[in-house]
Amino acid sequence: DAGVIQSPRHEVTEMGQEVTLRCKPISGHNSLFWYRQTMMRGLELLIYFNNNVPIDDSGMPEDRFSAKMPNASFSTLKIQPSEPRDSAVYFCASIRATGNNSPLHFGNGTRLTVT
Amino acid sequence: KNEVEQSPQNLTAQEGEFITINCSYSVGISALHWLQQHPGGGIVSLFMLSSGKKKHGRLIATINIQEKHSSLHITASHPRDSAVYICAVRSRGGDKIIFGKGTRLHILP
Numbered sequence: 001d002a003g004v005i006q007s008p009r010h011e012v013t014e015m016g017q018e019v020t021l022r023c024k025p026i027s028g029h030n031s032l033f034w035y036r037q038t039m040m041r042g043l044e045l046l047i048y049f050n051n052n053v054p055i056d057d058s059g060m061p062e063d064r065f066s067a068k069m070p071n072a073s074f075s076t077l078k079i080q081p082s083e084p085r086d087s088a089v090y091f092c093a094s095i096r097a098t099g100n101n102s103p104l105h106f107g108n109g110t111r112l113t114v115t
Numbered sequence: 116k117n118e119v120e121q122s123p124q125n126l127t128a129q130e131g132e133f134i135t136i137n138c139s140y141s142v143g144i145s146a147l148h149w150l151q152q153h154p155g156g157g158i159v160s161l162f163m164l165s166s167g168k169k170k171h172g173r174l175i176a177t178i179n180i181q182e183k184h185s186s187l188h189i190t191a192s193h194p195r196d197s198a199v200y201i202c203a204v205r206s207r208g209g210d211k212i213i214f215g216k217g218t219r220l221h222i223l224p
Contacts, residue, residue, distance in 0.1 A: 043214040102163075
């Protein structure tokens with residue numbers, strides 16, 4: 001299995017531009033999480049989906065952030081317009097929601113820099 | 116107060132020392148995860164626990180459900196163990212995963 005795949009690995013953009021981050025979860029995993037990691041705040045949950053349905057988006061910082069999961073194998077996190085304070089590493093993770101014995105798998109993250 | 120608290124925040128030790136990292140949580144959980152992140156690296160899962168104790172090589176993880184506490188131990192620590200160790204809990208009755216802020220471990224040669 002290829003694991004959780006995120007793209008791009010790095011993104012540098014100017015303030016005001018739209019940014020789209022992509023995630024492909026592990027096949028068969030039905031929960032998907034988007035996290036943001038900064039030095040100051042550590043890992044923060046932004047939103048998570050169960051069976052492609054958004055369950056909890058209370059961590060999404062502002063209306064500038066939106067996430068979609070159109071099918072079981074793809075999710076996007078969009079920031080529009082981007083701001084310098086959005087600079088962080090964004091991780092996607094997936095897990096099999098049923099049962100307690102499924103480990104959590106992370107993608108390699110997207111390092112976003114907004115100038 | 117955070118729902119998942121880790122201690123210490125930072126730890127520096129000499130190679131060979133026995134290391135303990137603690138995690139306390141305040142919510143009902145169905146599972147607890149210990150994760151490792153090397154500098155500039157991705158996050159990998161070390162353990163997933165719902166009770167008792169697990170061992171993998173020099174790493175040991177324990178959990179006390181009644182006390183809502185888990186520990187991660189590293190025996191015979193090595194510089195390559197230097198990383199951030201993160202405790203995460205999966206809330207009972209839901210699938211939300213809540214993270215601690217991590218413990219930054221530095222093992223000196």
